[in-house]
Amino acid sequence: MPAASTDLSARLIFPTKEIVEEYYLPIIYTACRTCYSEQVPEQIWDKAVSRQVADEKQQNLVRKVMESGHGSTIEHVNFTFAISGVTRTLSHQLVRHRAGTAFDQQSQRYVSFKKRDNYTVPESITKGELPDDLAGRFQQAIDDNLELYGQLLQAEVPAEDARFIFPNAMQTNLIMTVNLRQLIHMSGLRLCTMAQWEIRQLFKQIRHEIFRVSPFFGSFLAPKCVALGYCDEMGNRDEHCRIRPHRDNVMAVWEAYRGGRLSETDGPVVAETSPFRPRPRRVPLPVTGDDVVPERPVAVASESAGDADRV
Numbered sequence: 001m002p003a004a005s006t007d008l009s010a011r012l013i014f015p016t017k018e019i020v021e022e023y024y025l026p027i028i029y030t031a032c033r034t035c036y037s038e039q040v041p042e043q044i045w046d047k048a049v050s051r052q053v054a055d056e057k058q059q060n061l062v063r064k065v066m067e068s069g070h071g072s073t074i075e076h077v078n079f080t081f082a083i084s085g086v087t088r089t090l091s092h093q094l095v096r097h098r099a100g101t102a103f104d105q106q107s108q109r110y111v112s113f114k115k116r117d118n119y120t121v122p123e124s125i126t127k128g129e130l131p132d133d134l135a136g137r138f139q140q141a142i143d144d145n146l147e148l149y150g151q152l153l154q155a156e157v158p159a160e161d162a163r164f165i166f167p168n169a170m171q172t173n174l175i176m177t178v179n180l181r182q183l184i185h186m187s188g189l190r191l192c193t194m195a196q197w198e199i200r201q202l203f204k205q206i207r208h209e210i211f212r213v214s215p216f217f218g219s220f221l222a223p224k225c226v227a228l229g230y231c232d233e234m235g236n237r238d239e240h241c242r243i244r245p246h247r248d249n250v251m252a253v254w255e256a257y258r259g260g261r262l263s264e265t266d267g268p269v270v271a272e273t274s275p276f277r278p279r280p281r282r283v284p285l286p287v288t289g290d291d292v293v294p295e296r297p298v299a300v301a302s303e304s305a306g307d308a309d310r311v
């Protein structure tokens, strides 16, 4: 039985680490600095790329501009991923992202699949002790479909028609090019613990790949709640995912404060919510009272942020 999700792979094929290190930060810095400078962009670029402006200074400006939500500045850089072994279930979700992306996907019209094991069975089926031989019957149903597919091809039914028998479990390959702004947006949605498991695994690999070439850019890829400072998923109103408090609870505290049921104090001290800081700054939260939500563990933007198993 094909193992669950083990074939899934996302590799950053362009740019290389060297190109990212040399050019990506200066490009974004130049975009940001141009907005606030009398110098022409070419001058700004020359200073940035020659490191007359140190990386740390460039990163500080980029971070500030991103914190202010000026997202066009990070649309100037792109990343291209080779994605393979993902299911059609995943690819259907992936290609729903329209802005700032380009996709090319293996065709089920032009490819007549000879392999009969290029599908994925979810862990809930392979690992679960399901009654009535459900796991075996699931497997058999797919195998029967693929057997029929082969027979249809032999009977000279075109592949574009024979494929109608394929299940969502069929694996596929894509090339995805995406700019940094959209990659952050997509990661915000797809690293969320509410996202479907397979696409979440894909984005964990994508985040790992970006960290490989740039920990600075990688640190921006996190579940959307990390940047927002709260969770806005209706399915998490019970806060079973504890990366960030739910918006309803945040608003309840705010309403209690505005209604005078919380009073100002010197503490407690909590981590600042900005995801764009290399280290969380600790700032006083000047309220106290019975309605305060209990303190939660706070994840900072790191390669592990958003991994529910680890927060």
Ligand SMILES: Cc1cc2nc3c(=O)[nH]c(=O)nc-3n(C[C@H](O)[C@H](O)[C@H](O)COP(=O)(O)OP(=O)(O)OC[C@H]3O[C@@H](n4cnc5c(N)ncnc54)[C@H](O)[C@@H]3O)c2cc1C
Residues within 6 Å of the ligand: 096, 097, 098, 099, 185, 186, 189, 190, 194, 195, 196
């Ligand atoms: C957990 C989860 C569950 C989901 N469940 C379902 C489901 O049950 N059914 C379903 O159909 N879909 C579902 N989706 C898909 C979802 O509705 C979006 O289509 C998908 O996430 C693409 O994101 P996006 O809309 O932000 O578009 P993107 O293309 O990623 O666009 C990025 C941003 O650009 C802006 N933008 C892009 N295009 C336009 C436009 N035409 N007009 C104005 N602004 C634009 C928006 O601000 C948008 O957020 C789900 C997604 C997630 C993450």
